[in-house]
Amino acid sequence: MDHWAVLGLEPGADAESLKQAFRRQARRWHPDLNGNDPAAEERFKKINEAYEVLSDPRRRQAWEAGGTSQAGHRDPFASGFPDFHDYVDQLFSRRRERRPATTPPPPPPPVQAHDDLETAVSLTPEQALDGTFVEVQLSDGITVEVQTPPEAGDGWRLRLEGVAPGGRDHFLQLQVRTDEGLRVDGLRVLYRLDLPAPDGALGSSAVVPTLEGPVRLRIPPGTSSGRLLRLRGKGLERDGRRGDQIVEVRLVVPDPLAEDEEALYKRLQELLRE
Structure with a gap:
């Protein structure tokens, strides 16, 4: 079984992507959320196995080497399926205990909320594009996990009711x-x-940044402030x-204007009045 494909990931995806993919797939196929559909049960078992293997360095290494990932493995759902949220909380808590203390925290980090009931959360363009999980610690100590929507934009406000x-x-x-x-x-x-201002009136060019690096942009003559x-x-x-x-x-x-700049602007003002 291709564990990467089961989770919908490209081989070699990082730990945070692995965690997010598991959450999405497990929520989608958990039997309690699919009317105990037998197909969902089998799919959920495969999703659980894929995460167990890929998140465990030794089992992952054995699987990638062409060996079996089932050594010492038993069906954890032989007696039934646990509540989805309890299961995910317990699984990730166990994973945190296994990780070395030097493992860096997944981005973005938890954000401490303030009494104004609004929290600013910084996302990279990549996180905003595909959506990401954000943990927000409220003022009463409760931590809320939120998945941002895909293609979110700067200035969006998400309501946590x-x-x-x-x-x-x-x-x-x-x-x-x-x-x-x-x-x-x-x-x-x-x-x-x-x-x-003269560059807008007469036209010019300017170097502007893009996500792919700086480019030179032509400024047409007669460009006013606010032009897109x-x-x-x-x-x-x-x-x-x-x-x-x-x-x-x-x-x-310019503020302040140099003496010669001020003289030129005064002359321009006179011409416009005439």
């Missing part, structure tokens, strides 16, 4: 940004370009669809 103390709602504000100032919104990438320029195909790609990058131009004036 009734999880805060007193039955109040809690909100997650997603931040999907890069160090270069790119903002992700679904498949689109947004960027604000500050440009000297499109870089086709420079957004994210998913399921055969690819987004664009939208560049918003913002014209800026």
Whole structure:
């Protein structure tokens, strides 16, 4: 049995991807959630075995070497299937005990919520594209696990209904940004370009960052502040669809103006009045 294929992963996927894939598949095929369908029971057993093998370095090594992954293995569901949430909690708790203390925590890290009932959660573009699990620790010590939706965007607010103390709602504000100032919104990438006013009036070119590296963008003459320029195909790609990058131009004036700059602006002001 191809354990990677059972979990819908490419061979060699990292531990966090393995964990997320197992959660998705186990939730989908757990017998309690499928009316005790015999096909679901068999599929769930295969999913459990795949995770047990791939998350255990020794069993995984034996399986990849062409040997059996069943050594010393017994059917853990011979007496029935446990509650889904209890089963997942117990399984991952056992896995955490087996891991060395030096294993780095999976991204993104748990976020401490504040009394304003809103928590900012930073995601990478890749996490926002496919969705990821986020653990949020509420002010009363309860930890809530949330899966963000695929193709989430910067500034999205996710409502967690009734999880805060007193039955109040809690909100997650997603931040999907890069160090270069790119903002992700679904498949689109947004960027604000500050440009000297003369460059907008006369036209010019500017180097702007993209997810694939910097590119040179032509600024047409007569560009006003707020104009949107499109870089086709420079957004994210998913399921055969690819987004664009939208560049918003913002014209800026030096502050303070140098003496010769101030004289030129005064002359321009006079010409416009005439």
